[in-house]
Amino acid sequence: MADYILGYLKQNMTPGEAGNALWAFIYILIIFGGVSTVVASMSWIERKILAHMQARLGPMRVGPHGLMQVVADPIKLLIKEDIIPDEADKAVFYLAPIIVVIAAFTTMIVIPFGPTHAVTDLNIGLLFMLGVSSLGVLGIITAGWASNSHYPLLGALRSSSQMVSYEIAMGLAVISAVLMTSMQTGVGTLSMIGIVEAQKVQGVWFVFKWFPLGIVAFFIFAVAMVAETNRTPFDLPEAESELVAGFHTEYSGFRWSLFMLGEYAAMIAVSSIATTLWLGGWMRPFASWHGPVITIPGLWDHPELGAVDFAFSLVPAGVFFLLAFFALWGTAKMPKHPIFKIQTLGLGAFGCALGFVGLVLLAPPVRDRIQDIFWFCAKIAFFLYMYIWYRGTFPRYRFDQLMKLGWKVMIPLGLGVLVLTALVGVLV
Amino acid sequence: MTAREFARKIFLIDLLSGLSLTFRYQHPKEIYTEQYPLQRPEVAERYRGAPRLNVNPETNETLCIACDLCALACPEHLIVVTAERNAATRRKELTTFTYDTSRCMFCGLCEDACPTDALELTQDFELAGYTREGQIWDRQTLEHGPSPTIYPK
Numbered sequence: 001m002a003d004y005i006l007g008y009l010k011q012n013m014t015p016g017e018a019g020n021a022l023w024a025f026i027y028i029l030i031i032f033g034g035v036s037t038v039v040a041s042m043s044w045i046e047r048k049i050l051a052h053m054q055a056r057l058g059p060m061r062v063g064p065h066g067l068m069q070v071v072a073d074p075i076k077l078l079i080k081e082d083i084i085p086d087e088a089d090k091a092v093f094y095l096a097p098i099i100v101v102i103a104a105f106t107t108m109i110v111i112p113f114g115p116t117h118a119v120t121d122l123n124i125g126l127l128f129m130l131g132v133s134s135l136g137v138l139g140i141i142t143a144g145w146a147s148n149s150h151y152p153l154l155g156a157l158r159s160s161s162q163m164v165s166y167e168i169a170m171g172l173a174v175i176s177a178v179l180m181t182s183m184q185t186g187v188g189t190l191s192m193i194g195i196v197e198a199q200k201v202q203g204v205w206f207v208f209k210w211f212p213l214g215i216v217a218f219f220i221f222a223v224a225m226v227a228e229t230n231r232t233p234f235d236l237p238e239a240e241s242e243l244v245a246g247f248h249t250e251y252s253g254f255r256w257s258l259f260m261l262g263e264y265a266a267m268i269a270v271s272s273i274a275t276t277l278w279l280g281g282w283m284r285p286f287a288s289w290h291g292p293v294i295t296i297p298g299l300w301d302h303p304e305l306g307a308v309d310f311a312f313s314l315v316p317a318g319v320f321f322l323l324a325f326f327a328l329w330g331t332a333k334m335p336k337h338p339i340f341k342i343q344t345l346g347l348g349a350f351g352c353a354l355g356f357v358g359l360v361l362l363a364p365p366v367r368d369r370i371q372d373i374f375w376f377c378a379k380i381a382f383f384l385y386m387y388i389w390y391r392g393t394f395p396r397y398r399f400d401q402l403m404k405l406g407w408k409v410m411i412p413l414g415l416g417v418l419v420l421t422a423l424v425g426v427l428v
Numbered sequence: 429m430t431a432r433e434f435a436r437k438i439f440l441i442d443l444l445s446g447l448s449l450t451f452r453y454q455h456p457k458e459i460y461t462e463q464y465p466l467q468r469p470e471v472a473e474r475y476r477g478a479p480r481l482n483v484n485p486e487t488n489e490t491l492c493i494a495c496d497l498c499a500l501a502c503p504e505h506l507i508v509v510t511a512e513r514n515a516a517t518r519r520k521e522l523t524t525f526t527y528d529t530s531r532c533m534f535c536g537l538c539e540d541a542c543p544t545d546a547l548e549l550t551q552d553f554e555l556a557g558y559t560r561e562g563q564i565w566d567r568q569t570l571e572h573g574p575s576p577t578i579y580p581k
Contacts, residue, residue, distance in 0.1 A: 052454040057461040335466060393450045394443070 009369075014193075016120020027119045031108050039264040044069045046388050053392035064347035065330060080253035085148065088250065092146035097255045099139030100262035107133045107269040112193045114282045114372030125192035126174065126273070130167075133228070133269055136262065137163040140230075140237065140247050143259070147250035155246025158399060159237030163228055165406040170224035172414030173217040176421040177206050177277040180214070183425060196281030203288045207278040210424050217417045218278040220410055222386075225270040227406070229263060231387055233394035234402060271383035272376070279379050282372035284312045299364060313367050316374040320358030327351030465577070476534040476549035479527050481570040490571070491546035494522040501541035506531045527570055529555055530563035552576075 008023060015024035044059065044066060051058030059066025084093060107129045109119040122128050137160055144156020181198035182188030189195060199205055207218045227234040238246030248259045275281060291308035295301050300310050328351040334344040360366055397405070429437075436442065452458075462469050471477070482491050494511030506528035511520040539547050554576040557563050 049454070052456075052459070053450040055453055055458050055460045057459055057463070060463065389447060389450065393446045 012116050014116050014118050014121050016118075016122075024119050027117075028109065031111075031119070032105065035105070035108060035265055035268060036261065038268065039261050040070050040074055042264055042384065043073050043260075045384075046391075049385070049388045050392050053389075064334065064343040064350075067347070067350065074257065077257040078254055082253040082255060083250075085250050087148045089146040089148065092142050093250075096139050096143035096146055097251065097258035097262065099142060100136050101258050101265070103132055103135040103139060104262040104265035104269060108265070110192050111269070111272045112196060112276060112281055113376045115193065115197075117282075117373055118193060121191055121193045123189070123191050123194075126178065126190045126195065126277075129192070129269065129273055130171065130174065133266060134163065134167055136266055139262070143251070144247040147247075149250055151243045151245070151249045152247045155237040155243045155249070158243075159230060159247060162230070162234065162236060162402060162406075165403060166224040166227040166234075166410070169220055169406060169410035169414045170228060172411065172418050173220040173224065174273075174277060176213065176217045176414075176418045179418075179421050179425055180206050180209055183428070192276050192281075195276055196283065199280050200283060200287065205278060205280040205283075210421065213417055213421050213424065214278065216413065217421070218274070220414050220417065221274055221278070223405075223410060225274060226387065226390060227402070228270055229267045229387075231263075231267070232391040233397050235396060236399055236402060267384065267387055268380060271380045274383060275376060275379040281379075282376045284315075284371065284375045286312075313371060314362075316370055317358045317361040317367070319374075319378075320354050320361060324351045324355035324358060327354055471551045471553060473551075475551050475553070476536045476539075478550050478552035478555055478574050479529070479532070479538075479565070479570060480548050480550045480552075480573050481525060481567060482546050482548055483571055490522055490567075491544045492522045492525065493544055493546070494520045495543060497541040497543065498538035498547050501537045503535065503537065504528075504531050504533065507538060522567070525567040525570060527565045528563065529565055530560060 008018075008020065011018055015021075015027055047069070048058040048066070059069045062068045062072050084090065110122050110125040110128055112118040112121070140159045140163075141156045144152040144154075144159070147153070178188055178190060178195070180202075181195050183198075184202055185198065189198065202209070206214045208214055226232075230237045236246075237243075238248065243249070248256055251259060280287065286308065289308050290304075290306035291311075292306050293303065294307045294310065295303070296310075300313075302309070327347055331344055331348040331351055334340055334347065361370055483489060484491055492509075494509055496509050496511075499505070499507040499509050508524070508526045509522070510524045511522050513519070514521050534549060536549055539545075539549050542548075550573065552574050554574055555563075
């Protein structure tokens, strides 16, 4: 068994490439579990960060610093009554949240967490991701239609027009990055792993390539991806002050939580597209800078890698140690009162668990394998933080302003960047 | 539109300054929320809350001379003072003092009227009770004040 696992890991191939259905299934389970966990924790992180941005405390009661909200929220949603309106179109009403979740999770199979850490490496991976993720709008329209109510219908209409308009700008920005992949090698690629390899070969993340072309394309994508996932400031489909909750007004309990799961999974999916295309995917910062070659017996014996690589390989463990430090510091500052005893113990145990994960990440075999996954996840985390940050800062756009921004600014800008990228590519 | 304004718009300076503001507010020292039962709120100095009947700290005798001026001053007529003449000293002595906090609007006219500073509206604000009768405070409650549960930090 252990030999089989090690033998597979030493192949250094994605399960799709190796044609191994069992490992593909395991990868899918890991990704599904991981994304669901991240979505559950995002509910706590988002409330906490938003609260701090608004000079509030956020959840403080359920567990130390509200940490158990991660568990309490899903439980509450699962045991809530599942209401289906009498006048609703039942079959379509059942189907809508399923479409949203499936569309969001199917895209995950081509996300490259590392050179071999993807379920499969489709040669049209990027096209597949964009195509499947835009299926989500179908789920939203069916939800709005099937609810047989005014607010959901209006929300669905807004959502469809918004997502369709921003998809154009998004596509233009994506194509300009795909054009860049053909430099030096002469062969462009749509494969997600191939795009990151191209950035490795060219020695630059595409966001910095041909300044300002790369960064403008990245900016267009960054705006369009907020609009695509219906997040503030473009959250008109679920505008609380205008449409109650938009397309999921009539949904409750588990079905509602499926919509939330789909929305957050879609956020992770588009963030990973942005990471792959512009931020160098799984590559660490300054990936082409190795520094002087050093060897520490037993700890570091990679003849082709230098001191900088060694320093960066300690970052994942460092991050976990930092988190553990914050948790233990919080434990020390918990109120000293018998009723807080269990919470204090829990937070201390949580801090120790984080520290233990940090220690595991220090072990050389784990350290070398976890690098790619860590940097990819760190970049996704950056985008997720930006989503929350926008939500804490920007007021919602009016619908005509949204359309004006999409059609009069983003699409011409995207076309201009595309033409200029093509020109520069021919001339260079 | 001047060149300066145009540049502001192109480089999204306003959006970025908004983002930096919300980012700065994440610092723990900016938090304004109070953790109420754990953390006692600081009430303004001139806040008028629970009434108290002051006693002389040395002799533990009430400062009230049963002059009935507070009851006369009260717009709601919620103070009832009864007294009886002490035959030996020829002075009025307080027997009962009731104060209906459920009808009180905390105008403070009673404490202004008091010639001996016996009646005072304090900064205690936890006046909730389980019964209407409990809201009518007698002399003993007035002297001791409300006793909310204190949660130590």
